[in-house]
Amino acid sequence: MKIIYNNVDFYYGNNHALKSVNLNIEENKITALIGPSGCGKSTFIRTLNRMYEHIPKTKITGEILLDNENILTDAYDLAELRKKVGMVFQKPNPFPKSIYDNVIYGPKKHGLKNKDALDSLVEKSLRKSALWNEVKDKLNKSALELSGGQQQRLCIARCLAVEPEVLLMDEPTSALDPQSTLKIEELFQTLKESYSLVIVTHSMQQAARVSDQTAFFLNGEIIETGTTDDIFTNPKDQRTNDYITGRFS
Amino acid sequence: MNKKLIRRRRLKNALFQGVLISIIVFSIIMLLLLLYQVFKVGFSHLSLSFITSMPSRFADRAGIASALAGSIWTISLTILFAIPLGVGTALYLEEYANKQSWWTKILELNISNLAGVPAIVYGMLGLAVFVRFLNFQRSILSGALTLALLILPVIIVSSQEALKSVPSTLKEGSYALGVSKWQTITGVILPFSIPGILTGSILAVSRAMGEAAPLIMIGAAGYIGFMPKSPLDSFTVLPIQIFNWTSRPQAEFQDIAAAGIIVLLVLLLSMNAIAIVLRNKYQNRMD
Amino acid sequence: MKKKIKKREFIIEKSLILFAGISIITTLAIIVTLFGETFQFFKEIPIMDFLTGKTWAPTLVPKSFGVLPLLVGTLMIALFSSIISLPLGLGSAIYLSEYAKKRTRKIIKPILELLAGIPSIVYGFFALTFITPLIRQILPQTQIFNVASASIAVGIMTLPMVASLIEDAMMAVPNSVRNGAYALGSTKMEVALKIIIPSTSSSIASAFVLAISRAIGETMIVAIAAGQSPVLTFNPLESIQTMTGFMVNMSLGEISQGTLEYKTVFAVGTMLFFMTLIMNLVAKGILYRNRERY
Secondary structure (H helix, E strand, O other): OOEEEEEEEEEEOOEEEEEEEEEEEOOOOEEEEEOOOOOOHHHHHHHHOOHHHHOOOEEEEEEEEEOOEEOOOOOOOHHHHHHHEEEEOOOOOOOOOEHHHHHHHHHHHOOOOOHHHHHHHHHHHHHHOOOHHHHOOOOOOEHHHOOHHHHHHHHHHHHHOOOOOEEEEEOOOOOOOHHHHHHHHHHHHHHOOOOEEEEEOOOHHHHHHHOOEEEEEEOOEEEEEEEHHHHHHOOOOHHHHHHHOOOOO | OHHHHHHHHHHHHHHHHHHHHHHHHHHHHHHHHHHHHHHHHHHHHOOHHHHHOOOOOOOOOOOOHHHHHHHHHHHHHHHHHHHHHHHHHHHHHHHHOOOOOHHHHHHHHHHHHHHOOOHHHHHHHHHHHHHHHOOOOOEHHHHHHHHHHHHHHHHHHHHHHHHHOOOHHHHHHHHOOOOOHHHHHHHHHHHHHHHHHHHHHHHHHHHHHHOOHHHHHOOOOOOOOOOOOOOOOEOOOHHHHHHHHHOOOOHHHHHHHHHHHHHHHHHHHHHHHHHHHHHHHHHHHHO | OHHHHHHHHHHHHHHHHHHHHHHHHHHHHHHHHHHHHHHHHHHHOOHHHHHHOOOEEOOOOOOEEOOHHHHHHHHHHHHHHHHHHHHHHHHHHHHHHHHOOHHHHHHHHHHHHHHHHOOHHHHHHHHHHHHHHHHHHHOOOOOOOOHHHHHHHHHHHHHHHHHHHHHHHHHOOOHHHHHHHHHOOOOHHHHHHHHHHHHOHHHHHHHHHHHHHHHHHOOHHHHHHOOOOOOOOOOOOOOOOOHHHHHHHHHHOOOOOOOHHHHHHHHHHHHHHHHHHHHHHHHHHHHHHOOOOO
16 A cells, blocks of 8 residues: 555644545555545645645644655655655646746755756656647746646646655646546546556546546545445445435535 | 706716816826926036035035935945845745734734834934944944834835735645745745835835935934945935035025935936836736 | 755744844834933923923023923924825825726826825925915915925825825725615715715724824924924914924934933934824724724
8 A cells, every 4th residue: 555544633723624534545546535525635635745734723643654654743754755745736836937947846946956857857747747749849938828738737747857656636627628637637547657646526527537446525534435436336325325426516 | 856866966976076186186286396396496406517526515516426325325235134134024924924823913013013103213213222322323334224124114014915925826836846935935935926025125215215314313414525435434315415405595505405306306216117117017927 | 955954944934033023123122212211301301391391492591391382383284284185185095996997097096106205305395495485475474484384295295195095995895885886876976975985984094093193203394394493383374393303403413322402302202102103003903993894
C-alpha cells in the first residue's frame, strides 16, 4: 500500500470534518473520492499534503502512513512531503509568469539552478502532461494566455516537475469544457503508470470512467470503499446505492 | 394630478443633480485657480539660475539649490527607511500574523491610529527622540527618520491592500509544491502585488515630500547656504524654503515662493503620474 | 539545505515581527515624550490656569499660559472649514457614486486625488495671496491674516478625503438595494436621499469626524494665512493663532530643551494629540458600532 489512513479525525474549529477515516490507497492506481458537496472529500485530500496547516484552528488526530512513515509527525518535513505528494486544484492556478517559469518554479525554489537540467525538466514535464506539442514554441509566453484546459495541464506539469510520487487532484476538470476534460482524463491513464493518483470528483461518470478504486464519503465518514466496478455495480451500503443512482446529491 | 407630481419630482431631481454638478465644478475650479495663481505669480521667476542658486537676502538672486538638494536627500533616505519597514510590517500582518490574536488586533488598531496623528506631532517625536535623545542633531537623518515614521502607516495599509489582492489559489499553488513561506512571498506574492505596493508607497512618499511642519519642529533651518553632503548635515527642504519666502512681507519673496511651488508641484506631479500609470497597468491585469 | 531554509524562515519571521513592532514603539515613544515634557510643564504652570486662562503670552512679560485663545482659534478653523468640506464632500460623493457615469468618474476622481495630493504649504500660499485679497475686496475690514481665508483653504484641502471616504461606503451599497427603489419609480435624488444616505450614515458621520480632526491638526495653512496673534475672538475676519500655529512659530526660533518654552510646545502638542486621537477613535467607534451589513 502506498498510503494508509488509520483512524484519522479532522476538525475545523468545532466542526468535526473527518470522522475516524480508514483508507488504503494503492500504488499506481487511480483512487476516486466521491460524495455530495461538503462531505469531506476535499478536506480529505488536504490532509494528505497537510495543506490544512495554512488554515487557522485546525486539528488532526490519527496517523497517515506514506510508504509506512507517518506524515503527521513534526519530524516529517513538510517540504519533503509536498515534493512527494503533488496537488492540482479545482480552478487552474498558473502563476502570472511565463510557461517556462511556471514549470521550473518548484525545482528552482528547491535549489536546482543548472540551466540545462531545468530545460530538460521543462520538456520532460510538459511531455508527461501532454502539453509539450502545443506550447514548445512559446515557452516564454505568459501562462495566462493559455486556454483553461491547457492551463490545467500546465499546473499538472508544474507538479510533475518536482518529481512527486502521489498526485492529488481536487475536482481538476470541474472548471473545464468537455473537450479539455476528455484530454485530461486520457492523461490520467498515462500518469498512473508512474504515479498514484487521488482524484476528488463530483461527477460519478468521471469516477466510473477513470478510476480503479472508489471511496464514497458522506458527512465526513467513508461509507464504502472498493474497486470502482464493485462500487458502481454492486454497492453494499444503501446510502452508496442512493447516491450513485442519483437519489440524493 | 399624478402627471404633475411626476413632473415635480423629475424637476427636483434635475435641480439636485445641478447642485451636485456645481459642487464638482467648484472643486475643479479651485484646483485650476490654485494652479493659475501659482503659475501667474511664479512662472516668470522660474529660470535655470533659480534652480542652481543658493537662497539670498535679495529675492532676485535667491534660488532653491540647497532646498532642492535637501529635499532629494531627505526623501531618498525616507524611502530607504519607510518602504522596507512598511512592506515588512504589511507582510507580517497579511502572511504571518494570526488575524484573530489580540496582538494582531492591537497592531492594526495602533497603525490606523498612527495614520490619524497630525504630522506636527511626529515632528515633536522626532525632536525628542532623533534630534535630542539619539543626538542626530538637526540633520537630514533626523528629518528622514521623522518623515519615515509619518508615512509608515500609509505604506503599511496600502501594502496590506495590495497583498490582500493576491488570489489565495496562487499561494496554495506554491505551497503545494513544498515551497516555503518566504520563498512563496518572493516567488509569487510580491511579484503579483508589487504594482499596488509601489502605487501606495509613491503616494505616501510624495506626501512626505510636501511636508513642512514636522521638519520645522525638528529644527530644519529656513536658510541654508551650502549643499548638504552627508546625512548628518543640517538642511532645509523645498516646502520650508517656500514657507520662509511666503511669510516674508515683501512681495518679491512671494513671487519666488510661487516659483518654488512650481518646482515642488512638478516633482510631486511626476511622482503621482508614475503612480497612476502603475495603477492602470495593474487594474488592466486584474480585469 | 532543509535546515538552512528552516533557519532562514525563522529569522525572517522574527525580523518581520520586529518591523511590525516599530509601529508600537512609535506610539509608545509619542506618548512618553509628550507626557514627560507636559508633566514638567504642569509642575510649573497649574493645569487650571492652562485650561481656563484667557490670555496666551508664553514669551512675553508677564508670562501667561491660558490656552483658550489657541483652542478657540483651532476650533474656529475646524468649524469654518467643515462648512466647506462636509457638505461639498458629501455632495461630491453622492454625485460620484449615484449620478456619474463610469467615464466621468474616471476623470473626476484623479482631479480630487490631485486636490488631496497638493501640499498644505501650497494651499497656504493660495490662501494668503488669492483668497485673502478676494475676501478683503468684499469685506474691506478683514485683517490680512484671518480665520476665514485659512478655513476656506483647509476646507478645500479636506474635501477630497471626505468625498472619498463616503464614496467608498456608497459604492459598497449593493445595486439590488437601489434597483428595488428604482423599480418603484423613484428618482435618483430620492434613492440618494432616502436610501443611500441613511444606509451609509455611520460612514458619513465617521468621515465628518475625521475631517474635523484633520482640520484641527492642519498646520502650514494656518501658520501662513491665519496669523500668529493669540487673541480670544470669535470673529472669522480677525487674525488668531491656532495650537499648531503656535508650535510652528515657537520652533522657528531656537528653543532649547529644558526651558519653559520647550515644555510649553509639548504641552500644547499633547493637547493636540489627545484631541485628534479621541476624534479618530470616535470615528472608528461609529463605524464599528454600526457596521453596514448586506
